[in-house]
Structure formats: structure tokens, C-alpha cells
């Protein structure tokens with residue numbers, strides 16, 4: 001150990017007669033864990049810290065007249081602690097008796113039964129019968145707390161974990177306790193529904209059956225579930241998650257308490273709740289071939305089911321016919337192994353037009369391997385472009401933690417609409433960033449949405465100055481697709497003169513491509529210029545789409561290949577920090593659907609291509625993902641925008657975790673969570689256009705493209721002179737405006 005590394009002072013004490021050495025400042029409840037002794041807790045939680053509210057954690061400390069709470073007592077040298085003896089048992093019994101005074105004794109019909117800390121501790125220390133003769137205090141039952149959660153006030157033991165989660169972790173302060181003593185209830189501070197991106201975590205924190213998820217309650221008992229641990233693939237954070245399944249039915253996902261490295265033991269609501277699509281009856285379960293109607297019949301095309309053998313043969317034949325005049329779009333939702341295979345197979349055919357980027361983002365690759373924990377420990381965090389909360393929600397909790405609990409400075413650069421829950425300095429551009437940057441030394445973490453903007457050159461120069469001044473600079477690019485970083489590292493980007501997505505679409509529109517293969521992507525909804533995508537897909541003689549559903553893009557396909565979800569296949573994915581994470585199949589895919597990787601293997605066989613053995617492929621995947629890329633960025637920053645014309649508003653593109661036309665649109669249980677179309681404007685802008693909250697507006701771009709009937713939301717967080725519009729909503733797709741930077745607003749004509 002180097003002399004410069006600070007030594008942690010260790011303290012020796014005894015717990016139940018066993019000598020324990022732990023760092024000074026350790027809480028007794030944590031010290032006991034080092035000898036595998038679990039002290040019961042309700043209000044205490046490792047991630048929330050002590051609250052000292054419930055007193056179930058009583059222990060005896062030699063020399064102290066009264067029992068002490070282990071959750072808020074620090075170790076001391078020579079301390080002798082007893083966690084199990086008749087005195088401690090008596091104390092816990094008394095505490096439990098208080099908890100059960102008004103708590104219903106109906107575990108058999110409680111959704112938490114079998115995994116409830118009150119049930120378990122009552123079995124361990126409770127007295128078996130009640131001494132009270134008064135009736136229990138009635139409280140509201142089955143309270144609809146918000147779109148995701150139901151609250152049973154009678155079951156609440158007022159440990160306040162849920163309230164403190166909202167105070168300490170999300171910093172959103174939505175929940176609070178109302179009333180006093182036995183009448184205390186949990187409620188939202190505003191009286192509005194409990195919402196946001198992280199609500200489901202409180203159902204896990206709740207030690208009893210008071211908070212339950214609408215999507216899971218009364219669907220199963222824990223002992224009937226089978227659990228698989230995997231990585232969430234709904235975004236690029238890669239949270240570790242438990243998946244509970246029963247009889248091949250996906251029931252729920254849960255956070256992994258030990259996952260300090262990536263999720264910090266949280267899940268966002270997209271990752272937690274967006275699982276209903278897996279069993280949705282609209283899944284495609286047989287390859288579908290489009291049959292065009294006879295010319296002039298006026299009828300719509302129909303889909304005909306064909307078998308996999310014929311589908312693969314057709315795909316192979318069309319690819320052979322097209323030769324190198326073919327393109328591949330997508331792959332950011334594939335597993336690493338599948339992405340690598342895709343690159344091998346299509347490049348073996350001489351196809352160089354390959355690009356996984358299908359949205360606004362054009363830069364994904366970088367050579368940084370800074371971890372999620374490194375971000376939490378940075379002194380200054382600079383976000384560039386869309387806020388991390390919109391692209392990588394659980395990573396945003398790290399940023400909130402860094403600012404609120406570790407004292408980091410947060411500076412956001414750009415004109416996005418604010419939605420920060422911790423103090424931040426907002427600056428418009430790099431010149432202002434230079435001034436706002438604190439001079440003191442320390443690590444700077446840059447979190448970028450990968451969209452090149454005017455001023456990037458100046459930022460590169462500023463970054464060079466930071467490095468020259470001896471500051472450590474970490475970079476995080478937030479991929480738009482869950483495995484965007486893996487797809488990029490594994491070859492799904494254009495090299496050797498291949499076309500990128502936009503150039504491919506233009507070539508296809510101009511009739512220059514014979515085949516377009518779209519791998520698990522939805523450019524019709526996501527690519528900034530919808531008209532270009534549609535024209536390209538229409539003009540291409542043969543379009544193959546691999547997907548679970550007939551999405552907006554699959555509608556344009558000649559052949560749809562039904563593939564597995566990430567819950568139905570096994571491999572690895574790459575998170576935004578460059579970690580290779582396991583993905584483990586939890587349920588069987590519906591008959592007829594196969595993994596993208598298997599479809600690629602069948603294609604390679606049909607084309608007579610040899611593929612490397614699996615072990616070699618896995619090794620190669622790991623090497624490529626962990627090696628900084630040798631290729632340079634292919635995206636130059638755009639020119640500065642021209643000044644707006646009179647009456648034009650600048651477009652701020654927003655995304656939310658609840659937009660999309662694939663897994664989200666096909667999850668029937670999440671209707672309430674999907675982001676609804678809206679036009680957010682600053683109060684000054686609203687006044688200038690004589691608009692108020694809830695008014696409907698039409699938004700039009702030069703050239704006539706239009707989104708109609710968007711409700712106005714007046715929000716001081718949006719810069720004046722701009723309108724914030726949400727990307728990726730099927731009913732009002734922002735890309736229908738063709739990537740316009742300026743739009744006009746007009747009150748919608750509402751007809752009776």
C-alpha cells in the first residue's frame with residue numbers, strides 16, 4: 001500500500017461473542033453483517049441510511065442501561081454487543097406488539113405474504129396472540145396512489161422508507177406523511193397522483209404489503225415464481241435485474257440489491273414495468289411476406305405467413321441479387337454476439353453500408369471506460385445536450401447523488417427544457433461553460449447525448465485545456481439504443497466507404513439499393529426525417545425487418561422476421577460505460593420466433609458462409625468491446641442555425657422513457673404511463689401567442705409538414721422563444737416535421 005493512500009482506521013468490537021474489525025464510523029447493523037448476523041430493520045435501509053423511527057433493530061450493548069438501536073449506533077473500540085438474547089427478544093416483542101396493534105392480521109390475503117418483513121419478524125419475535133380488545137383503527141384500503149402503485153394504509157407501519165426514497169434518492173419530494181400517531185398516513189404532498197420515472201422502487205423498499213405494483217399485485221406468490229438474474233436492455237444503463245416468471249409468464253422485474261456497480265440497486269419504471277409486451281398477442285410468431293394487391297384493385301396489401309426456411313431462402317436470394325447494393329440499418333437493440341454476427345455476415349457479402357444509428361444521435365463511439373461509480377465521485381459534472389434523465393434514467397440518479405450527497409457541481413450546457421431535481425448551473429454554450437467552470441482541481445465528468453452541435457470544436461479545445469491543467473476528464477456518451485455502444489464497437493457502423501444511415505436512405509430513395517435489412521430498429525418513428533425513411537423504404541425492392549411486432553417500420557417491409565425479446569435469449573450487452581453485461585433468457589420465446597442471432601446463422605448457412613465457433617466469437621466480442629475504437633468520428637458539427645423568421649419558434653427535441661413504438665406501444669398495461677403529445681412553452685411565449693395550459697395547437701414546419709392538436713403546457717423551464725416537443729410518440733411523431741429547427745404554432749381549429 002502506498003504511503004499516500006489514506007489508511008482506514010479500524011475498530012475492534014465483539015458482536016455475540018465474535019470479534020469483529022470494521023472501519024471507524026460503521027453502523028452496528030452493518031458491522032453485524034460481516035459475521036452474517038442480520039439484525040431486523042424496517043426504517044433503516046443501506047441506501048437510505050438510518051432514520052431511527054421503528055426501533056425493531058434493538059440490541060444490547062454492555063454497560064448501557066437501555067437497549068440501543070443498531071441502525072443508528074456507530075461501532076466503538078471494545079464495545080460488546082448482543083443481538084440475540086432474552087432481553088433483546090423482549091424488546092423486539094414489545095415493538096412488534098405496537099406494530100400489530102392496528103395492522104390487519106390477514107397475511108394469507110396480503111400480496112406481500114411470503115416476502116414480508118412484518119410477517120417474518122412476527123413469526124420470529126411476535127407473541128402469537130393479541131392482548132388488545134379494542135377494534136383496530138380502520139384506514140383507507142386500495143388507495144390509487146398513481147398510475148403504477150396501490151397503497152393499503154392499514155398495512156403501512158410508517159417506516160417512511162418510501163418518503164425518504166423520494167427525498168434522498170430521487171430528490172423529487174412527492175411523498176410525505178399526513179396526520180399524527182396511529183392516524184398517520186402516506187400521501188402525495190400535492191394531492192396529485194404519485195408519478196415520475198422511479199416510482200416502482202418504493203414497492204420494493206416497503207417492508208410490508210402497503211405499497212404494491214398494479215402490474216403484479218395478486219398475480220402470484222413468491223414461492224411459485226422462478227427467478228432469473230439478467231441485465232435490463234431497455235436503455236444503455238444496463239441495470240441488473242431479477243426477472244420472476246411463473247409457467248413461462250413474465251410476472252415482474254426486481255432490482256438487484258448487490259448491484260452497486262451499475263444500477264446502485266434501483267430500476268426505473270420503464271425497465272421495471274415494460275414487460276407486458278413479451279406475452280402480447282400481437283407478437284409476430286411466423287415470418288410474414290407482404291402480398292401486394294393486383295394493380296388498380298385499390299386494396300391494401302396483405303400479409304401471408306411463410307415458414308422460416310422459405311423466408312431465409314428468400315432473404316439470401318435477394319441479397320445475392322443485390323450484391324453490394326444493399327444496406328443494413330439498426331442493431332443497437334441486438335445482443336453483442338448478434339451485432340458481431342451481423343457485421344460478419346453482411347461484410348462477407350461485400351456490404352459496407354451498415355449503420356446502427358437510427359435516431360438523432362450520430363456519435364456513439366469513444367475510448368472512455370469510466371465506470372458508473374466514477375461518475376458519482378466526480379467533482380464537476382457537465383452535461384451536453386439532452387438531459388441524462390431522458391436517456392439514461394438510473395444514471396441520472398447517480399448524478400443526483402453526486403450533487404446532493406457528495407457535493408459535486410452540475411453544469412448543463414444547451415437549451416434543453418429543464419427538469420433537474422438537484423441544483424444545477426445552466427449555460428447556453430461553451431463560452432459560458434468556460435466561465436462557469438470552477439477553478440479548483442478535481443475530476444470532471446462529461447455526459448453527452450452524442451448529438452453534434454455548433455460549438456463542439458470550442459468544447460474540444462476547452463477539454464484540452466482542462467487536461468493540460470492536470471484535471472482528470474471522464475467521458476460518458478449516452479447511446480440512444482440500449483446496446484448502441486456494443487453495436488458500434490462490434491462493427492455496425494460504416495467503414496471502408498460505406499454509407500451511413502442518412503446516406504443509405506437517400507440512396508435507397510433514389511433507387512440505388514436493392515435490399516434494405518432493418519435489424520430490430522424503427523427508423524420510421526425515430527429517424528429525424530420521417531418522409532425520407534418512408535420514401536426510401538417504398539423505393540427499395542426488398543425490405544427485411546426483424547422485430548417482435550408490426551411496427552411503423554415493419555409496415556413497409558416485404559418480409560418480417562419474428563424475433564425474440566431480450567427476456568427470451570442469452571448473450572451479453574454493453575452498457576454506456578463499456579461494461580460487458582450478461583443477458584440471460586428467463587422465458588421461452590413463442591413458437592415461431594427465434595433470436596436475431598439464430599436468424600443470422602440461418603442466413604449465413606443459406607449463403608454458404610462459414611462462421612467462427614461460439615467460444616471464439618465470445619472472446620472476440622469481449623476484445624472488441626473493451627478495445628478503444630480505431631476509427632474516427634464521421635460526424636462534423638452542423639453550421640450555426642440561421643436566425644428565426646418572425647413568428648418562428650426554435651424546436652427543442654425531448655425524449656422521455658415512456659415513448660416509443662415497439663415494446664412500449666405493444667404493452668397494454670402501460671397505457672397510462674405513455675407520454676402524451678404536448679407542446680411545452682415558456683410563459684412569455686404562451687403570452688405572445690395568446691395560449692394557455694391545455695389549449696390545442698397545430699405545429700407546422702416550413703414545407704407544410706404539421707403536427708396537429710397538441711395540448712399546450714406552459715412551463716417556465718422551457719427557454720423563451722422555443723417549443724419543446726417530444727420525440728418518438730406514434731400518434732404525433734416529431735420526425736414528421738422532417739428535422740425542422742424552427743416551427744410555427746397556431747391555435748387548432750376545434751370543430752364541434
Ligand code: SF4
Pocket residue numbers: 155156157158159160161162163186205206207208210211
Ligand atoms: S408505505 Fe411502506 S415504505 Fe411507506 S411508510 Fe408505509 S410501510 Fe414504510
Ligand code: SF4
Pocket residue numbers: 232233234235236237238239263266267268269270271272392393394395
Ligand atoms: S435505467 Fe435503463 S437499464 Fe436501468 S431499469 Fe431503466 S431502462 Fe432499464
Ligand code: FES
Pocket residue numbers: 040041042043044051052053054055056057069070071072
Ligand atoms: S431499523 Fe433501526 S430504528 Fe428502524
